[in-house]
Amino acid sequence: MNWNRKHLLDIESLSAAEIMKVLETARSFKQVGERAIKKVPALRGKTVINLFIEPSTRTRISFELAAVRLTADVINFSTDSSSLKKGETLKDTARNLEALSADIIIIRHSAAGAPHFLARFLDAHVVNAGDGAHEHPTQALLDTFTILEKKGRIAGLNVTILGDILYSRVARSNIWALTKLGAKVTLCGPATLVPRVFEDMGCRVTHKVDEAIENADIINLLRIQHERQRKTMFPGIGEYTALWGLTKQRLEKTKPDVLIMHPGPINRGVEIDSQIADGARSVVLDQVTNGLAVRMAVLFLINGGVDAQGAAPSVPDPRLGKN
Amino acid sequence: MAEPIEILNPTAMDFAIRRIAHEIAERNPRSSDLVLLGIPTGGIFFAQRLGHVLAGICGHPVPVGSLDVTMHRDDLDQRATPDVHPMDIPVDLNGKVVVLADDVIFSGRTARAALDALNDLGRPRRIQLATLIDRGHRELPITADFVGKNVPTAANERIDVHWKEAAGTDQVALLKP
Numbered sequence: 008m009n010w011n012r013k014h015l016l017d018i019e020s021l022s023a024a025e026i027m028k029v030l031e032t033a034r035s036f037k038q039v040g041e042r043a044i045k046k047v048p049a050l051r052g053k054t055v056i057n058l059f060i061e062p063s064t065r066t067r068i069s070f071e072l073a074a075v076r077l078t079a080d081v082i083n084f085s086t087d088s089s090s091l092k093k094g095e096t097l098k099d100t101a102r103n104l105e106a107l108s109a110d111i112i113i114i115r116h117s118a119a120g121a122p123h124f125l126a127r128f129l130d131a132h133v134v135n136a137g138d139g140a141h142e143h144p145t146q147a148l149l150d151t152f153t154i155l156e157k158k159g160r161i162a163g164l165n166v167t168i169l170g171d172i173l174y175s176r177v178a179r180s181n182i183w184a185l186t187k188l189g190a191k192v193t194l195c196g197p198a199t200l201v202p203r204v205f206e207d208m209g210c211r212v213t214h215k216v217d218e219a220i221e222n223a224d225i226i227n228l229l230r231i232q233h234e235r236q237r238k239t240m241f242p243g244i245g246e247y248t249a250l251w252g253l254t255k256q257r258l259e260k261t262k263p264d265v266l267i268m269h270p271g272p273i274n275r276g277v278e279i280d281s282q283i284a285d286g287a288r289s290v291v292l293d294q295v296t297n298g299l300a301v302r303m304a305v306l307f308l309i310n311g312g313v314d315a316q317g318a319a320p321s322v323p324d325p326r327l328g329k330n
Numbered sequence: 331m332a333e334p335i336e337i338l339n340p341t342a343m344d345f346a347i348r349r350i351a352h353e354i355a356e357r358n359p360r361s362s363d364l365v366l367l368g369i370p371t372g373g374i375f376f377a378q379r380l381g382h383v384l385a386g387i388c389g390h391p392v393p394v395g396s397l398d399v400t401m402h403r404d405d406l407d408q409r410a411t412p413d414v415h416p417m418d419i420p421v422d423l424n425g426k427v428v429v430l431a432d433d434v435i436f437s438g439r440t441a442r443a444a445l446d447a448l449n450d451l452g453r454p455r456r457i458q459l460a461t462l463i464d465r466g467h468r469e470l471p472i473t474a475d476f477v478g479k480n481v482p483t484a485a486n487e488r489i490d491v492h493w494k495e496a497a498g499t500d501q502v503a504l505l506k507p
Contacts, residue, residue, distance in 0.1 A: 010411045035398060035414040044450040047401035077401075304414075307401070311411030 012312045014126045014133040015305050017142040018183040026184055029304050030152050036307070037300035039076065049307050050079035053110040057083045058101070059136070060091065060116045065271055065295065066136050066145075070113050073302035079111070101125050111306060114138075132309045140174045145305060146270050147180035149298040151188060153290055154225055156297065157266055162189030167219045169194075169251065170229030170278050171240075172201045177270045178229060182208050195219035196229075196251055199240045216251055220261050227268040228253055228278050244277055253279045258288075266290050334490065334503035337463070337481055343500045346478035347376070350460055351383035353476050354429055361388035363427045363455065367397040369444055370415040372433035375493040376462055380431060393420040397430065397451075399443035423452035429476075433491040435461040438472035463502060465489050 008024050018026070039047055055074040059067050067083065074081045084104070091100060097116070104112060113134045114122050119141035126133040137143040155161055166185050172178045172194050182205070185192050192210040194201050206212050213219050220226055231247065241247050248254075253267070258280075267279070267289045275281040284291060338346065358364055364384065368377030374396045381394035398415040406412075430444050441459055448457060460476040465483040481489065481504065488505040 032414050035400075035416050038417055039401070042450065047450070048446070049401040049406060307414070308411050311406060 010308045010312050012309060014122070014135075015144055015309055016122050016126060016133065016135050018144045018147050018180045018187075019142065021144075021183075021187070023187045023189075026148070026151065026187060029148050029301065029308060030155060032308060033148070033152055033297070033300045033304035036303040037297065039303070040296070040300060046076050046078060048078045050074065050077035050110075050310060053077075053079040053310065054108060055079045055081045055111045055113065055306070056104050056109045057081065057136075058104065058112055058114045059084065060086050060097070060114070060121070061137070062086075063115055063137070065298075066115065066143075069295070069298045070134075070136060070145075070302050070306075073299055073306055074111075076299075077303055077306055079306070082109075097121065097124070098128070101129060105129055105131050111310065132312075134305060134309065137176055140176050140179070142180045142183075143176040143270075144180050145298065145302055146177045147184040148305070149294055149301040150177075150181055150227065150268060150270070151184050152297045152301050153268065153294050154190075154266065157290060157293070158224065161185065164190045164224040165193065165222050166190045166225045166227065167193045167195060167223040168227045168229060169216065169219065169253065170196050170200070171231050172196055172205060172229065174200070174232050175229050179208075181227065182210055186210070193219050193223070197241045197247070216257065217260060220253075220257060220265075223261060223265055225266045225268060226253065226261070227270075229270065230272065230274055231277060248277055252277060253283055255280055255283065258283055264288075268294060270294070332506045334505050336501060337489070337504050338479060338500075338502035340494075340500040343462070343478075343502060346462060347379045348383050350462075350476045350478055351380050351387060354380065354458070354460065355384060355387045357458070357475070358427050360427075361392070362390070363425070364388075364392050365421055365423060365426045365428050365454075366392060366394045367419075367428055367430055367444075367448075368394070369430060369432040369440060370396055370398055371496070372491050372493060373431045375495050376433050376460070377429075377431035378495075380429070380460065395420040397444055397447055399440055399447045402443040402446040404439060404443065419451055423448070423454045426452075426454050427456045427458065428454040429458045429460055431460045433461065433493075434463045434465060434489050435459070435472075435474050435477075436465055436467055436489075438468045438470040441472045441474075442470050462491060463489055 057067050071081050109131050111132045113136050115136040116138050119139035121138050122133050122135035168178050186209045194205050194210050194212050198214050203212050269291050366377040366381050368374035377394050381392045384392045395418040398417050400412050400414045458475040461474040462478040464477045464480045486507045490503045492501045494500045
């Protein structure tokens with residue numbers, strides 16, 4: 008299939024075929040990262056702007072490195088040193104960046120829908136690097152890529168997402184991606200953070216952790232997001248670890264080939280035992296490596312994509328094909 | 331579109347591949363240095379066929395791989411996003427004689443992209459280009475070292491190469507608009 012999207016705003020609007028297209032393309036880009044010369048000229052002359060209105064290190068560095076490996080020029084924009092502090096609106100900031108001929112704007116924002124808002128008036132390509140508690144599409148793509156790489160398939164697998172679901176954009180994007188690709192998703196955590204309403208997204212919801220992880224092929228642990236939570240969501244960190252944390256005792260009752268995933272940053276000793284995080288079943292660092300390949304694939308694909316609102320692809324010149 | 335005109339039937343295609351393999355062997359007496367790299371997708375089958383014949387001629391297996399050139403194309407902005415294919419580089423290319431295999435040479439831009447892609451993978455001693463069909467209309471100063479058949483075409487015509495491995499039958503056909 009051909010990729011036709013100009014932006015990557017969310018997973019919800021992607022088809023299973025489009026998700027697979029990104030994952031297949033990422034396989035080739037992962038090879039690039041394994042070579043002595045880890046760079047290809049696919050985005051030569053393009054300007055990529057990392058517009059991170061909310062703090063982030065790993066996602067920003069991953070996107071920055073992805074763009075650099077595609078030979079784009081990258082500018083990092085952080086809130087602390089910007090005019091947003093002086094009261095400039097997001098729209099004005101984005102328009103100014105576009106006036107500097109940015110080709111791709113990667114945005115992280117604390118407000119859900121901020122990337123969709125930018126996509127409505129910008130000519131540049133927009134990539135969502137996390138918008139509030141809404142979606143974090145590249146995280147879901149790199150998670151599914153890692154599962155596919157390790158397990159060889161997605162359909163039919165039991166994936167348990169454990170932790171703070173309510174405030175998690177990672178959870179939402181993963182739920183969309185996994186259910187579209189045919190995995191069976193179970194959500195677990197404190198009832199205050201895992202409400203039953205998620206059953207509407209096609210997931211099983213349980214508040215019993217042993218039951219949730221018993222048959223899991225993958226356990227994806229989510230961080231307790233201290234910055235997004237009110238103090239009343241659960242009584243305390245110690246109780247959270249006792250009731251919901253992935254401890255050695257709990258791990259013994261899981262399938263022997265279960266994969267442990269975590270989008271990071273890890274709160275060691277809170278949602279996951281430190282030794283498990285570094286253990287043989289943990290694919291946490293594979294996720295980071297794969298994130299780079301997936302983000303290269305996303306930037307490459309959207310750079311060539313035009314959507315319904317964009318200009319039609321120029322009339323194909325027969326010489327542009329392979330023959 | 332009018333009926334396709336057959337340019338090569340299965341027998342003629344087989345003869346052309348065998349002849350090219352002999353030419354490669356003749357040009358490169360140190361056959362142990364040879365590496366065949368096909369350009370996806372048709373070039374991969376072409377490289378595998380050449381490798382099979384060459385193994386018989388040289389008396390030892392000749393490494394065959396694939397070289398994706400998509401990320402090095404100069405027309406990425408002018409077409410729908412093309413498919414990126416995984417690469418398979420079977421041996422260290424430094425000091426080797428790389429024979430690039432593509433089923434059709436047209437503008438020469440694929441071959442140019444292939445040279446750039448190779449640049450990132452090592453420094454072969456020599457790079458040669460084998461193509462089953464040369465249909466003319468070059469836009470760059472690039473010539474194939476080994477050609478199965480020269481086919482004069484108009485720019486708006488199409489050459490379709492079918493491979494037994496993918497299409498069930500071997501054939502080269504010309505399609506007029």
